[in-house]
Amino acid sequence: MIYDYTITTGKGEQLNLADYKGKVIMVVNTATGCGFTPQYEPIEQMYRDYHDQGLEILDIPCNQFGGQAPGSDDEIHEFCTMHFNTTFPQMKKSDVNGENELPLYTYLKSQKGFEGFNEHPYKDLLEKMFAEADPEWNQKSDIKWNFTKFIIDRDGNVVARFEPTADMADVEACVKALL
Numbered sequence: 001m002i003y004d005y006t007i008t009t010g011k012g013e014q015l016n017l018a019d020y021k022g023k024v025i026m027v028v029n030t031a032t033g034c035g036f037t038p039q040y041e042p043i044e045q046m047y048r049d050y051h052d053q054g055l056e057i058l059d060i061p062c063n064q065f066g067g068q069a070p071g072s073d074d075e076i077h078e079f080c081t082m083h084f085n086t087t088f089p090q091m092k093k094s095d096v097n098g099e100n101e102l103p104l105y106t107y108l109k110s111q112k113g114f115e116g117f118n119e120h121p122y123k124d125l126l127e128k129m130f131a132e133a134d135p136e137w138n139q140k141s142d143i144k145w146n147f148t149k150f151i152i153d154r155d156g157n158v159v160a161r162f163e164p165t166a167d168m169a170d171v172e173a174c175v176k177a178l179l
Helices: 037-053 073-084 103-111 123-133 168-178
Strands: 006-008 014-016 024-030 055-061 149-152 158-162
Touching (some): 024 037, 037 168
Antiparallel strands (some): 006 014, 024 149
16 A cells, blocks of 8 residues: 555655645656656646645656656656745655665556556657657556656545646546545
8 A cells, every 4th residue: 555655765764655644646757857847737736736635746856768757766856846836745866667666666656557648749750759768668567757746635545647748637527525
């Protein structure tokens, strides 16, 4: 269950996810130099609009996709607050795939696998890039790119996975329905 995990904040403190029981949680792997980085803006707006109703956002910077989060935790936080006025908490930069992936991500991917990219200007580019690297890429639950979002309901169930190509209005509708 999601509440069995702890993660490290960008300030080096342990965050026990059991503290979020009864909340709707969005877990998102982020990067500061990605074509999807502007999604910080609607994510921050959701946080401002729904935090008082029980939404929590766990921003987990990750440098595994194109080296697009190269800075330190402090540099990433400074970038996000300066460019997107983010107020939600950022976690320590971490891996979301592979032998050093956060155990939280092992769990999330076991609950909601990859179901394909949505129609988006980057869809064909991403699919071509992944197919060239691994012919079975679309059959694996790995995180494919920055800004993959998992939504957890108030009971700790992983109810949705949104790829970075998902329309942010659909992400917001999912969150609103759970609040």
